[in-house]
Amino acid sequence: MSRIGILTSGGDCPGLNAVIRACVLRGSRDHGQEFVGILDGWRGLVDADFIDLDWMSVRGLAKLGGTILGTSRTSPFGERGEDGGAAHIKANLRSAGVDALIVIGGEGTLAAAQILSRHGVRIVGVPKTIDNDLSATDYSFGFHTAVEIATEAIDRLKTTGESHHRCMIAEVMGRHAGWIALHAGIATSAHAILIPEQEATLDQICAWVRTPFERGRTPLVVVAEGFVSAEMTQPHSERGLDAFNRPRLGGIGERLAPIIEERTGIETRSTTLGHIQRGGAPSGADRVLATRLGRAAVDAAQNGEWGTMVASRGTEIVRVSLEESVGRLKTVPQERYDEASFLFG
Ligand code: F6P
Numbered sequence: 007m008s009r010i011g012i013l014t015s016g017g018d019c020p021g022l023n024a025v026i027r028a029c030v031l032r033g034s035r036d037h038g039q040e041f042v043g044i045l046d047g048w049r050g051l052v053d054a055d056f057i058d059l060d061w062m063s064v065r066g067l068a069k070l071g072g073t074i075l076g077t078s079r080t081s082p083f084g085e086r087g088e089d090g091g092a093a094h095i096k097a098n099l100r101s102a103g104v105d106a107l108i109v110i111g112g113e114g115t116l117a118a119a120q121i122l123s124r125h126g127v128r129i130v131g132v133p134k135t136i137d138n139d140l141s142a143t144d145y146s147f148g149f150h151t152a153v154e155i156a157t158e159a160i161d162r163l164k165t166t167g168e169s170h171h172r173c174m175i176a177e178v179m180g181r182h183a184g185w186i187a188l189h190a191g192i193a194t195s196a197h198a199i200l201i202p203e204q205e206a207t208l209d210q211i212c213a214w215v216r217t218p219f220e221r222g223r224t225p226l227v228v229v230a231e232g233f234v235s236a237e238m239t240q241p242h243s244e245r246g247l248d249a250f251n252r253p254r255l256g257g258i259g260e261r262l263a264p265i266i267e268e269r270t271g272i273e274t275r276s277t278t279l280g281h282i283q284r285g286g287a288p289s290g291a292d293r294v295l296a297t298r299l300g301r302a303a304v305d306a307a308q309n310g311e312w313g314t315m316v317a318s319r320g321t322e323i324v325r326v327s328l329e330e331s332v333g334r335l336k337t338v339p340q341e342r343y344d345e346a347s348f349l350f351g
Contacts, residue, residue, distance in 0.1 A: 009040040010307055011104040012059065014073040015047030015080075015115040019134050020288035021147030021296035022073040025110055027064040028300025034061055037308045042104050043075045047111070048082035048118065050075075052091075054098040068293050071286040082118050092125035099127070106312070108303050110134050112146075113332060116315060120328040123313040130306045131315035131328055132299050136284055139183035142331040143317035147296040149185065152178075152283040156190035159279055160228065164194065167224040167275070173215050173266055175276035177259030179283050180230030183337045186283065191228035192346050198225075199346055200258075202232035203337045211235075211262070212269045217351040219272050227266075229259050231278075238265075298323050 012029055014022045026043075033039035041059040044050040057075075067074065083091030099105070106128040109119040112135040123129045133140045138149035160176045167174035176196075178186045184201020191199035198214035200206055215225040238261065259276035267274040288296065295318060302316040302323045315331040317324050 007038050007040060008106055008307065009042060009104050010106045010108055010304070011042045011044045011051070011056070011099065011102075012075065012108045013044035013047055013051060013110065014075050014077045014134070015109065015111040016077065016134070017079075017112070017136075018072050018077050018284060019136050019146075019148035020071050020151040020284070020286065021292040022077075022110060022134065023064075023067040023070045024147070024288060024293045024296035025132055025134075025300035025303070026059070026074065027067040028297040029108055029304045030059050030064045031061055032301045033304035033307070037304060039304060039308070042102060046076040047078040047080060047115070049078045049080040051082060051095050051098060052080070052084065054102065056102055056104075068297065069287050071288065079114070082122065088121055089125075092122055092127065095122065096125070096127060106130070106307050108132060108307065112137075113140060113335065116140075116328060117332040120313075120332055123328055128307075128312040129328070130303045130311065131331060132303050133315060133317060133331065136186065137180055137183055138185040139335045139337065140331065141334045141336040142315060142326045144320065145295065145318050147288065147292040147299065148284070150291045150295075151286075151289040152186050153189040153193065154289050155283050155286070156186055156279055157193040159277070159282070160190060160194040160196075160226070163277055164224060164226060167226070170273065171224070173219065173225040173227065173270070173272045173274040175227045175229060175259040175263055175266075175274065177229050177231055177257075177276060177278040179279070181232045182335050184230040184233070185338060187228050187230035187233075188338055188342065188346060192349065194226065194228065195349055196226045196228040197223075198227045198350055199343075200227065200229040200233040201338055201343070202230055202234065204343055205236065208235060208237050208265060208269065212266060214351045215266055215272060215274075216270050219270070225272065227259075227262070229262065231258060233258050
């Protein structure tokens with residue numbers, strides 16, 4: 007009988023608990039697998055911080071946001087390096103009698119999983135990110151929920167904006183890819199959608215704001231946190247690094263608001279949705295996707311399909327190699343952005 011460790015790593019995401027539940031229910035009922043929960047992502051694997059997981063412990067989990075296992079952005083290798091780190095992890099797995107891992111994470115997590123897989127750890131990956139920027143899967147769970155939350159919040163911004171005849175800016179997540187901004191922007195009929203993949207001059211942005219205002223409408227700008235305008239005096243790269251040595255992002259909406267107000271004369275307010283987009287219950291669609299991916303992951307483990315990741319392609323759940331799943335982010339292509347641009351201005 008195989009004993010499988012499950013971990014969730016990187017930023018949390020609505021649907022993680024639904025994956026964990028599906029793995030444990032399918033694996034224990036249909037394959038006779040046993041499960042161990044690894045706490046706080048790679049941190050729990052490095053420190054051998056494990057809990058038992060059985061079907062009782064995952065009851066009712068599909069609708070719960072966050073992750074019951076906790077998560078972190080800790081590297082599995084740290085000061086031990088790749089060889090030493092992998093050897094340490096293999097020893098921890100051996101002592102706990104764990105013979106395989108299901109790793110639920112985004113780009114960074116899956117890249118680490120691929121390295122461990124090359125060192126002989128039996129791994130099946132499950133893609134996770136609200137940003138929907140993993141290239142090997144059409145959709146990742148959490149994205150749909152984030153778009154729903156952003157859409158509802160932006161609809162609210164529009165009514166207060168209309169009452170005050172203001173321009174409203176909504177800043178959504180999306181460090182490298184503007185999928186949430188694109189979808190929430192189309193859903194709310196934004197007059198400008200600003201994403202990291204597309205340059206837009208301040209003149210262009212202000213024109214998009216002025217035109218609806220002159221028609222008596224409330225201008226709405228949806229901006230992804232990773233959008234950079236070449237003309238802004240203080241680019242993101244100069245805003246310093248966060249505690250994890252990543253460029254400090256966020257705040258683009260707050261920085262754009264006074265510029266728009268000064269150039270157009272239209273009173274402007276900005277709201278950053280931030281972690282609201284990641285918290286709370288997953289949407290029905292995300293519960294379904296997460297459940298299908300969890301089921302497919304334990305099936306892959308049962309078949310010994312190590313070094314793979316389960317992915318959503320069209321209407322199917324497929325297996326791709328971990329190699330294929332990392333190294334290239336799925337950014338918004340020009341034609342998808344162009345599809346939205348008839349709404350602008
Ligand atoms: O999960 C990805 C993401 O949501 C990015 O869009 C965002 O930049 C980042 O996480 C925020 O992460 P943290 O919770 O560590 O601030």
